[in-house]
Amino acid sequence: NAGVTQTPKFQVLKTGQSMTLQCAQDMNHNSMYWYRQDPGMGLRLIYYSASEGTTDKGEVPNGYNVSRLNKREFSLRLESAAPSQTSVYFCAARRDRGRTSGGVGVGTQYFGPGTRLLVL
Amino acid sequence: QKEVEQNSGPLSVPEGAIASLNCTYSDRGSQSFFWYRQYSGKSPELIMSIYSNGDKEDGRFTAQLNKASQYVSLLIRDSQPSDSATYLCAVNTPGGADGLTFGKGTHLIIQP
Numbered sequence: 001n002a003g004v005t006q007t008p009k010f011q012v013l014k015t016g017q018s019m020t021l022q023c024a025q026d027m028n029h030n031s032m033y034w035y036r037q038d039p040g041m042g043l044r045l046i047y048y049s050a051s052e053g054t055t056d057k058g059e060v061p062n063g064y065n066v067s068r069l070n071k072r073e074f075s076l077r078l079e080s081a082a083p084s085q086t087s088v089y090f091c092a093a094r095r096d097r098g099r100t101s102g103g104v105g106v107g108t109q110y111f112g113p114g115t116r117l118l119v120l
Numbered sequence: 121q122k123e124v125e126q127n128s129g130p131l132s133v134p135e136g137a138i139a140s141l142n143c144t145y146s147d148r149g150s151q152s153f154f155w156y157r158q159y160s161g162k163s164p165e166l167i168m169s170i171y172s173n174g175d176k177e178d179g180r181f182t183a184q185l186n187k188a189s190q191y192v193s194l195l196i197r198d199s200q201p202s203d204s205a206t207y208l209c210a211v212n213t214p215g216g217a218d219g220l221t222f223g224k225g226t227h228l229i230i231q232p
Contacts, residue, residue, distance in 0.1 A: 040224070041224070042208075042224035042225065043164070043222040045219060050218070058219075094218075104166065104169050105171060106152065107151075107154070107212040107220070108154065108166060109166075109219070109220055111163040111164050111165070112163060113163050114162075
């Protein structure tokens with residue numbers, strides 16, 4: 001049970017290049033999220049997907065596209081990378097039903113290990 | 121605009137003492153509250169969740185929620201150097217993305 005996985009762990013791009021960040025979860029949760037984290041800015045929501053086949057914009061969607069390929073996978077694409085997109089990107093899956101024996105319930109988000117992206 | 125406010129710190133606490141981390145939120149419709157710990161270069165890791173007013177204890181951690189004051193806190197008893205990290209407060213308000221709004225985090229340093 002790996003939880004949430006992300007690839008790659010680290011990437012360097014030149015301005016204008018494109019890339020796709022991959023995310024997969026094995027927890028069978030419906031909702032998935034992409035965040036970016038920048039110093040002093042906290043975690044900001046880029047896009048989210050409430051269920052397979054649906055996606056919606058978050059707080060900072062410009063310059064990004066997403067695909068919810070199936071229930072497990074949610075990818076983030078940068079079509080033409082810019083230095084302002086240098087950041088750490090986290091994918092998360094949200095518990096949408098039930099509660100664990102430890103009292104962890106609906107709304108909890110589980111994060112992947114992150115992708116560090118540097119755009120030169 | 122939903123806001124979650126935390127003191128950025130750093131908060132320095134001697135080893136063995138109680139660390140107290142605080143968070144306020146703006147949206148009265150918020151229903152679920154979470155504390156995440158984030159070590160440098162790592163992803164956020166869930167420490168505690170709390171859904172109703174009062175205290176919730178889990179080992180050395182106690183989360184406290186006061187919805188009337190729109191305030192949530194995290195107490196860490198018997199602080200250890202391994203508790204040194206950034207602690208993120210997160211709030212879930214139903215609707216829209218049905219996701220979490222995060223504070224910017226409090227940097228906690230436990231001094232040996």
